[in-house]
Amino acid sequence: AQSVAQPEDQVNVAEGNPLTVKCTYSVSGNPYLFWYVQYPNRGLQFLLKYITGDNLVKGSYGFEAEFNKSQTSFHLKKPSALVSDSALYFCAVRDMGGNTPLVFGKGTRLSVIA
């Protein structure tokens, strides 16, 4: 069975500092990995994904994530946080083989303080 762990419910960071939102996953085969962001009272917006190839993927709004197969992690990062980055962030995984659903982590609330 697929699963995603986001170990932090909340991450606080000062504006201008680098941020990291952690994600680890478990799948039986190879993973497709995604990050989504949810602003208050809005739907989820796609940020970036890892499918294959380069382990460092770049996405929207200056975010990037690094796929680490040995640690089964896909942490979201940004070099310099903005107050407008404050939102709920979801990591999601799907097994590459078969018709399996996308499984989401429980979400991490990011708060960027001015």
Place this chain on the structure above:
Amino acid sequence: DTAVSQTPKYLVTQMGNDKSIKCEQNLGHDTMYWYKQDSKKFLKIMFSYNNKELIINETVPNRFSPKSPDKAHLNLHINSLELGDSAVYFCASSPPRGSYEQYFGPGTRLTVT
């Protein structure tokens, strides 16, 4: 243009009633989904349709019945609403391959009193 739209945005109803939520996507995607987000923001897949055919049906009570009249629409009908059905319901769509990201609608906040 809204890519994935849902109506209504808010729905307040009493226990025992039957209600429907509509979803439409104009992205030309073959696959559509319904998700439930509970009060703790936990997001879980309910159903997935590909070209009007049901391909994923997670452990959802049979009071919930999705209907796909065409591949651009996936409606959710809920019978005999219960307090525990209160949540935000999101519709999403994507191309059929699992490597593609999903596009989410704005959500429907259902409150059962």
